[in-house]
Amino acid sequence: MAGQTGQVLSAILKEIERGGLNPGDVLEEAPLMAAHGVSRTPVREAFIQLEAVGLIRRLPRKGAVLFRPTLEEFLAILEVHAKLEGQAAGLAARRMTPAQTADLEKIVCACEAHAQEKGDGDPDGYYQLNLRFHEMVALGSGNPFLVEMIKTNARKLLAYYRARYRYPGSIARSAKEHRELAALIADHNASEAEARMIRHVQFDQVTVMDLLAALG
Incomplete structure (x- = not known):
């Protein structure tokens, strides 16, 4: 499970660095699950780690949004x-x-x-x-x-x-x-x-x- 979580986490971070994800963009669980061939749990665990360092804000039952500062x-x-x-x-x-x-x-x-x-x-x-x-x-x-x-x-x-x-x-x-x-x-x-x-x-x-x- 840790490997799958790391896979999802690494992919999201690379997209941020590449410019594929920008502030305010929504990250949805289902597309990530399909793209990486994983269950919902690794995606949610990746979201938890991203939220802990302030890179995303999770949305109830929807996914997450990439941090956009005031x-x-x-x-x-x-x-x-x-x-x-x-x-x-x-x-x-x-x-x-x-x-x-x-x-x-x-x-x-x-x-x-x-x-x-x-x-x-x-x-x-x-x-x-x-x-x-x-x-x-x-x-x-x-x-x-x-x-x-x-x-x-x-x-x-x-x-x-x-x-x-x-x-x-x-x-x-x-x-x-x-x-x-x-x-x-x-x-x-x-x-x-x-x-x-x-x-x-x-x-x-x-x-x-x-x-x-x-x-x-």
């Missing part, structure tokens, strides 16, 4: 998420291995190439590169508990970060900031890497309101 909730989550990402960057500047640093350089180059070759085009493609960049920085922190906390918070905001790249100039700006962050990490400048990452992942309140309206 403005106040968004800003509160973002405040915590920015600090976690910043801490990861600071730790990565102290702990990232040479092999990890080389891998980070590759993804930064991929981000720069995307920005140069495609401009504002293919925001979803750039979003996937951005996910990989942040994942590599988090892994470079050498703290698996911090990595999981970042993933949990990030999944509540992924749709909004994805939508952010549809704004003109945002991809080029992001790629430039990735380069700056990678340089600080490679130079072992922990305090500046932490502060720079916090600024990198923040939104101003006007942008937040625009994104909430766009995905509402």
Whole structure:
């Protein structure tokens, strides 16, 4: 049963990260049961786990709805998420291995190439590169508990970060900031890497309101 629950849970999380599920989308039990060839119990157990970390809100006898934050909730989550990402960057500047640093350089180059070759085009493609960049920085922190906390918070905001790249100039700006962050990490400048990452992942309140309206 645990394996079936994990199968359903993993599939839902992948859809959130891929952009197949967005805030406010309804998750119904029957389609999930059919898609994964499982009974209702593993689906409900997966829902319980998702609800425990705040990713869904269950509906009586219907299924669940993917978490869609209010403005106040968004800003509160973002405040915590920015600090976690910043801490990861600071730790990565102290702990990232040479092999990890080389891998980070590759993804930064991929981000720069995307920005140069495609401009504002293919925001979803750039979003996937951005996910990989942040994942590599988090892994470079050498703290698996911090990595999981970042993933949990990030999944509540992924749709909004994805939508952010549809704004003109945002991809080029992001790629430039990735380069700056990678340089600080490679130079072992922990305090500046932490502060720079916090600024990198923040939104101003006007942008937040625009994104909430766009995905509402």
